Amino acid sequence: xxxxxxxxxxxxxxxxxxxxxxxxxxxxxxxxxxxxxxxxxxxxxxxxxxxxxxxxxxxxxxxxxxxxxxxxxxxxxxxxxxxxxxxxxxxxxxxxxxxxxxxxxxxxxxxxxxxxxxxxxxxxxxxxxxxxxxxxxxxxxxxxxxxxxxxxxxxxxxxxxxxxxxxxxxxxxxxxxxxxxxxxxxxxxxxxxxxxxxxxxxxxxxxxxxxxxxxxxxxxxxxxxxxxxxxxxxxxxxxxxxxxxxxxxxxxxxxxxxxxxxxxxxxxxxxxxxxxxxxxxxxxxxxxxxxxxxxxxxxxxxxxxxxx
Amino acid sequence: xxxxxxxxxxxxxxxxxxxxxxxxxxxxxxxxxxxxxxxxxxxxxxxxxxxxxxxxxxxxxxxxxxxxxxxxxxxxxxxxxxxxxxxxxxxxxxxxxxxxxxxxxxxxxxxxxxxxxxxxxxxxxxxxxxxxxxxxxxxxxxxxxxxxxxxxxxxxxxxxxxxxxxxxxxxxxxxxxxxxxxxxxxxxxxxxxxxxxxxxxxxxxxxxxxxxxxxxxxxxxxxxxxxxxxxxxxxxxxxxxxxxxxxxxxxxxxxxxxxxxxxxxxxxxxxxxxxxxxxxxxxxxxxxxxxxxxxxxxxxxxxxxxxx
Numbered sequence: 214x215x216x217x218x219x220x221x222x223x224x225x226x227x228x229x230x231x232x233x234x235x236x237x238x239x240x241x242x243x244x245x246x247x248x249x250x251x252x253x254x255x256x257x258x259x260x261x262x263x264x265x266x267x268x269x270x271x272x273x274x275x276x277x278x279x280x281x282x283x284x285x286x287x288x289x290x291x292x293x294x295x296x297x298x299x300x301x302x303x304x305x306x307x308x309x310x311x312x313x314x315x316x317x318x319x320x321x322x323x324x325x326x327x328x329x330x331x332x333x334x335x336x337x338x339x340x341x342x343x344x345x346x347x348x349x350x351x352x353x354x355x356x357x358x359x360x361x362x363x364x365x366x367x368x369x370x371x372x373x374x375x376x377x378x379x380x381x382x383x384x385x386x387x388x389x390x391x392x393x394x395x396x397x398x399x400x401x402x403x404x405x406x407x408x409x410x411x412x413x414x415x416x417x418x419x420x421x422x423x424x425x426x427x428x429x430x431x432x433x434x435x436x437x438x439x440x441x442x443x444x445x446x447x448x449x450x451x452x453x454x455x456x457x458x459x460x461x462x463x464x465x466x467x468x469x470x471x472x473x474x475x476x477x478x479x480x481x482x483x484x485x486x487x488x489x490x491x492x493x494x495x496x497x498x499x500x501x502x503x504x505x506x507x508x509x510x511x512x513x514x515x516x517x518x519x520x521x
Numbered sequence: 522x523x524x525x526x527x528x529x530x531x532x533x534x535x536x537x538x539x540x541x542x543x544x545x546x547x548x549x550x551x552x553x554x555x556x557x558x559x560x561x562x563x564x565x566x567x568x569x570x571x572x573x574x575x576x577x578x579x580x581x582x583x584x585x586x587x588x589x590x591x592x593x594x595x596x597x598x599x600x601x602x603x604x605x606x607x608x609x610x611x612x613x614x615x616x617x618x619x620x621x622x623x624x625x626x627x628x629x630x631x632x633x634x635x636x637x638x639x640x641x642x643x644x645x646x647x648x649x650x651x652x653x654x655x656x657x658x659x660x661x662x663x664x665x666x667x668x669x670x671x672x673x674x675x676x677x678x679x680x681x682x683x684x685x686x687x688x689x690x691x692x693x694x695x696x697x698x699x700x701x702x703x704x705x706x707x708x709x710x711x712x713x714x715x716x717x718x719x720x721x722x723x724x725x726x727x728x729x730x731x732x733x734x735x736x737x738x739x740x741x742x743x744x745x746x747x748x749x750x751x752x753x754x755x756x757x758x759x760x761x762x763x764x765x766x767x768x769x770x771x772x773x774x775x776x777x778x779x780x781x782x783x784x785x786x787x788x789x790x791x792x793x794x795x796x797x798x799x800x801x802x803x804x805x806x807x808x809x810x811x812x813x814x815x816x817x818x819x820x821x822x823x824x825x826x827x828x829x
Binding site: 232233234235236237365366367368373375377403404405406407408409412413415416417418419420421422423424427433436437442 | 540541542543544545673674675676681683685711712713714715716717720721723724725726727728729730731732735741744745750
């Protein structure tokens, strides 16, 4: 018999991973939202509680509600769901806040329904919620949350997500400077076209990064973690980006770049000690400024969203 | 004791493999040049015989000579080398004719010297010869010939070649229509810049292709073998390209695209029977035209250049 209630952890995620703009992401473990979802007699989706951040309770205006509504429109259960959201990931931080909500609700409902949908289908429903936040259907934060580990979104239409291997010693460090980057600014600062030679550099590095994940080649991960397309532009919107990146690399990071559309900056390191040293180095940069910040060190979460 | 003479087979290669323009290549087995290289008392490089095609005997004007001269300038042996070239790969065919010459001579000399250079260094010397043919230093045909199998050139400066895994049932079909495409035309037809969304599609596919090679996922190889950047432009220079590609796909090919800068067209298939069916389908297209053509079916040569 299916359960009537489930509590889940929906982790933060990093998208636009350096050479893999728009396609490559990975899943964090030390920060995420919690959600409780339970069946109710009345049909529909009801968000009954949101703690942590001020977000709409109206299911049609909340990303978790929109994705859930899309799923029940397809599944047509003869009951409904109540959702409680305990939000830890600050909206606009660049580590997949809206994705964690959009995917958490449908992951939970799929479990309560007896898992009629596979992970790709769950991601597809979550994209409906994500579209409410970003204006278009993206899966680059959703995929790592739902599949876990490193993921590559080969295509969004039709949706195809590849689960890539995760070398066991890769750790992430995140610094979230508490500034706001408007999505419209992050988009406007990107040129519409790019020189072929830069695109070639980017895909050579992404191909190499995928090979490095398969072969656990940390030196190759390091050489491949370069973004010649987006980072040079968007990093201008993040104060002290260059210093943070340099500090991370100087303290042993394999690479560092913008998380999502920013303002968070991620680094990847081999081993948790390196990741902690990188955290300290990143903190030092922002400590000298008036900008408040949070940092996280996390293993790569290869499981993704999970019941707790 | 090192040998005084060596005979080698230097295979044809396919570069610009679909989604991997400028970085991804693979090595053929059923067509290639043969070369005999022997030590001589007089220092220097002497091309003593060329059969098959009319190419310069002057070592400074022959790609095999130029790469060989670059290697001995570094190795400084107190003897020289004579080179005989038995050319089977037609220059300008798009399956790495100049690369086979440029890499064959330095592969052979490295063997006769007792192998002082690794494969990356051999490729570096071969690039000097390749530059004579193409005007700039490229490794996308050299790397598969020297390393074997599928290769990804992550960077040419410094040179870094990745040897990718080769799923055991992948076979290549090549059709070489006997027309000439001028390198200047092949370059001029490419736009200088590309929309970001097309570049994203390309690197999503290349990342997926690398993953598919690692997982022997033939269906993913098929979905990934798409070139939205170069093929739409350069295919205009190859008469009947669209028909050949469609015929190949209709007869079971995983994918088909331009080999190098053309005019050859390659297809990849799962299994030799499919590859032969694809060959027949490709031949049918050109048989109805006045254009002469050659075809080849080949396993992927995972060894590369070899002593015979």
